[in-house]
Amino acid sequence: MTLPAQAQTIYPLNRAEILAGAKFDLKVEFPGAPEQAAAKVTINGQDPAAVLGKSATFVPREDGGDYSAYWIRDANITKPGKYTIEASAGDRKASVIWEVYDTGAPKAKNVILFVGDGMSVAHRTAARILSKGMVEGRYGGELAMDDMPHMALVSTAGTDSIVTDSANSASSYTTGHKSCVNALGVYCARNKSTLDHPKVETISEIVKRMRGMSVGVVTNTEIEDATPASMVAHTRRRSDYNDIVKMFFDVQPDVMMGGGSPNFLPKSTAGSKRGDEDNYLSKFEAAGYKLATTKTELAAASGANKLLGLFNTGNVDGALDRFFLKKGTVDKFPDQPDLTDQVRASLDILSRNDKGFVLMVESGRIDKYSHSLDWERAVYDTIMLDNAVKIAKDFASARNDTLVIVVPDHAHPVAIIGGYDDNRPGQLLRDKLGVYNAAGFPNYPAPNADGYPDKVDVSRRIAFAFGAFPDYCDTGRPYLEGENVPAVAGASKETFVANEKYCTVPGAARRTGNLPFDAAQGVHSGDDVILTAMGPGAEQFRGRVDNIRVFRVMATALGLAPTQ
Amino acid sequence: MALALDGAPLQFDQLYKSFGIRGYELSDALLALKGKQVVMRGYMAPPLKPESHFFVLTGQPLALCPFCQSDADWPADIVVIYLRRAAALVGGGDPVAVSGRLDVGSWTDPETGFVSQIRIVDASFRRS
Structure with missing residues (x-):
């Protein structure tokens, strides 16, 4: 045959x-x-x-x-x-x-693209319950991201699978081309070198080259991580962090903020993750960037024309840790800015360009905390995203020349299924779980001025279920001592077992993983995600769209095609 | 085999003075022990090979294996161990005690390209 x-x-x-x-x-x-x-x-x-x-x-x-x-x-x-x-x-x-x-003539001068990494409907609903409250089934207010005139359902599949990752999904937004898992700004061909695959131009490169616009890339993850990297990068492998730092330097976004300083440091400096002696802090400073390493320095840098903000060696700590629990790396980095501080500073700088700007803002740890099955931290960072969206909406409302988009890049398999009540009889986690009217409403305290309840370890808590997980012990409680680590390396290579430290928490339920044995964490899901938008061009969002349509709507609003 | 572990005790929280954006600062206590015999307790990271003269010592057991997974990352405060003789390494996450001569400063392993700042060389270890 x-x-x-x-x-x-x-x-x-x-x-x-x-x-x-x-x-x-x-x-x-x-x-x-x-x-x-x-x-x-x-x-x-x-x-x-x-x-x-x-x-x-x-x-x-x-x-x-x-x-x-x-x-x-x-x-x-x-x-x-x-x-x-x-x-x-x-x-x-x-x-x-x-x-x-073609795109026709420009309708918008600026675009602000908010990416809630992994932000699924349950995160959004829980954020609304925690930050607005609920009485007799009615919310006490609207999220800024919900209160927008246009909405669409976005499908996130890539060229190689239904379920995709943050590199490929963000790249769809920033280039208008679908690609495969782990790829940024390239199609996935057969090239051996990760840097040789066929490239497609990113929106940062396009608006700088064609229109002289300003570009901002703001995140609370490492700046080299997939979503921010998608603004500048062309690589088949998202973990090429040192190459990605060079790509940032080549494109020179006017504002760059996040964590991830070790890949900017020469290898002889303690704490460097580079394999060479290139010092990108010095290179960016020589190129006219003001370097800010703390919230205080950021506040003092607003007069700068170009800004590089690096606030953590890893990811910037999430809102729950920075404001309330003081875990994570808050002791090492006690003066990290909030995403709201970063957005304010970015808008100050970028709005000085008469030709307009494109700003991407990512709340990236919604995804990371969902991977670690730590929903409270994910939801506090959803509230943080919403606070940042509010600032952008206030900026845009006063001008009517700015398209604001809020969109997740992919979903997680998460759902609100009821509530855990410590006062229910019985010892097991299932005894404590109420469903339907047996759950009623949780008793989180009223939110503070920034929309955060100041306590998450309440007696009646949301029961937030993860649909895909490794072996782990489910405590049904918030992780007050630091981000959840559900599983640890097992005895045989590339297998993971439950992290026993949670198994001794009273009432903890041992869950047999439903993921492959080499999964240490939760995974993304292929569900569609919800986009909301306002401003000129936003009316193009309706019904169901593919993720690449987000790029096309931004390009059309900005009128990026050359005039015929 | 009962192995005597001699040297000044050194702990993970004593290694660095600060973890700054512009780089880490080694502690005075660490620098004072440079070239001297030390003993450290920690966890053996999941090794590259079952038998080797090289492994990474961490202060906490690692949930992921940075050697195996490109998206996993090393913690900031690691110590690279070069054994006097290649030995069968214990499984990932097992607590071990290591003794040997403290070496400090940027060094790139010619075999693996692994860059380290703090090493214990001519080392021996046992489960602790």
């Missing part, structure tokens, strides 16, 4: 939507490694070099593989329309269709 001949793979993939004028790499992989003379590529029946105005290169047996590669790098198409790309060699052929789209 002969297998059908494997077809060529053409990047960008079929049904790609490409902003007119935006750069991308055209790559065709020819299986069987034909010679150049036998390999043919056309765009709308013509030579791609003529259509794209750039010459092609042909790499026989690229990286020693059983395929040959046809490349046109840094291409762009300015004329909108349908483009059919065909590849053939011998009896093998493939074709894809791209849509190159």
Whole structure:
């Protein structure tokens, strides 16, 4: 039996939507490694070099593989329309269709994109209950992110799976192209080097190159982490942190804030995570950046034109730890800013550019705390995101020239299923769980002025269930001594077992994991997520959209396609 | 085998004076012990190979294996152990006591590329 001949793979993939004028790499992989003379590529029946105005290169047996590669790098198409790309060699052929789209004239001057990493409906509902209160089923107020005129359901799948990660999902927002797990600003081809895969331009690169706009990247994770990195990075592997620092330096966003300083330090400095002697703190300072390392320094830096804020060696501590529990790394970094401080400082600096700005703001630990099955910390950081959204809404409402979008990048399998009540009879966690009217309402104290209850270890608590987990012991209680570590390395390689320190908590329930044995934490889910938006261009969000549509709406609102 | 562990006791919370954004500062106590025989107690990180002359000592048992998983990360305060002779290493997360000569300063392992600031060399260990 002969297998059908494997077809060529053409990047960008079929049904790609490409902003007119935006750069991308055209790559065709020819299986069987034909010679150049036998390999043919056309765009709308013509030579791609003529259509794209750039010459092609042909790499026989690229990286020693059983395929040959046809490349046109840094291409762009300015004329909108349908483009059919065909590849053939011998009896093998493939074709894809791209849509190159126009945007019309600009409707918005600025875009602020809030990403609630992993923020699912249950996080949002719990944040509303904790920060607004509920009486007889009615909330005491609205979240800023809920009180927006436009909404859409966003699907987050990637080119390789339904359930995706924060690299690929954020990259869909910042480039308008879907890709695969762990990839940023590239399609996932067969290249061996993670930095050689076919690239697509990011919104930061586009607005700086085409329009001279300012760019801000703000997060409470490490600045090199997937979501902030998606603004500048082109790599198949999100963990290329040292390369990503260089990519930030190459693009030079005017404002960059987060944690993750070790990858900026030369390797001879204690605490560095670099493998070379490059000192990126010095490089950024030499390029005119004001460096802020604390909330106090951030407040003093608002007059700067370019700002690099690095507030932690790892992730910035979450709101529950910074404001209330003082766990995590709060003792080492006692003066870390809140996301609200970061957004205020960013808007001060970025709004000075008459040509406008694009600002991404990520509340990144909603996801990380959901991985560690620590819902209270995730929900406090959802409230923090909402406080930051409020500041952006106030900025935008006064101007009517700013598109504000609030969107998760993917979901977690989480749900509110009732409540734990310490006063219910019985000893087991299941005895303490009330469902439906047996749960009633929790007794968290009224929130403070910033929307946070000052106590989470109350006697009637939300029961927040995780649908996917390793072996772990569920205490049904908040983790007052520090972020939950549900599982630890087991005796055999790459297996994980319950972290026994929680198993002795009175009433703790031992849960047999439902994830593969090599999972140490919870995982993402493939559920759609909720987007809300306001400002010029926001009306394009309705119904269900793919994640790449977020890029297209931003590009259209800013009118980024070159005028015909 | 009862192994005598000699040297000045050194603890994880004594290694650094500060963990700053611009880098960590080694403690005066640590620098005073440079080149001297020390004893440290900690946890062996899940090793790269079952038998080796090299492992990483951490103050707390690691939930993840940074050698195995690209998204797992080393804690800030690790000590790299170079054993006098290669030995069978114990499973990840087991408490161990290590003795040997304290070496301080940036050093890149030529074999693995692993960069360390604090090392115990010519070391021996036992389960503690």
